[in-house]
Amino acid sequence: MRASFFICIAGIAVYLCVLFFYCMKISAKKNAMKKEDKKIQKASASFVSSLLLCALVEVLPILIPLKTYVIVIVCLCGIFGSYLVLKERFEKL
Numbered sequence: 573m574r575a576s577f578f579i580c581i582a583g584i585a586v587y588l589c590v591l592f593f594y595c596m597k598i599s600a601k602k603n604a605m606k607k608e609d610k611k612i613q614k615a616s617a618s619f620v621s622s623l624l625l626c627a628l629v630e631v632l633p634i635l636i637p638l639k640t641y642v643i644v645i646v647c648l649c650g651i652f653g654s655y656l657v658l659k660e661r662f663e664k665l
Contacts, residue, residue: 576643580633583647587630587654591623594658601665612665619661626654 605612629650633643 576633576638576640579640579643580630580647583633583643583651584630586647586651587626590651590655590658594655594662598658598662598665601662605665615661619657622657623654626650626657629653 602612627650629646633646638646
């Protein structure tokens with residue numbers, strides 16, 4: 573149980589690092605676009621809901637007891653999902 577908890581906490585930490593990194597990149601790109609007086613697209617509702625679902629996937633192993641290998645897979649899915657969503661948002665700007 574202890575190893576599973578630490579795996580889950582590490583997954584949440586990596587998720588937050590990816591979120592923080594891409595939020596900084598997106599913010600910098602938005603500021604550059606503002607300086608050039610370009611129109612900035614609003615984030616779609618699917619973007620926000622996808623990030624919330626990725627966060628839920630990261631918290632899921634804390635709420636439901638799972639085997640260690642399942643926890644690793646679930647945490648990696650949450651991290652990879654958030655990476656893809658944020659990368660797509662960055663590219664659409």
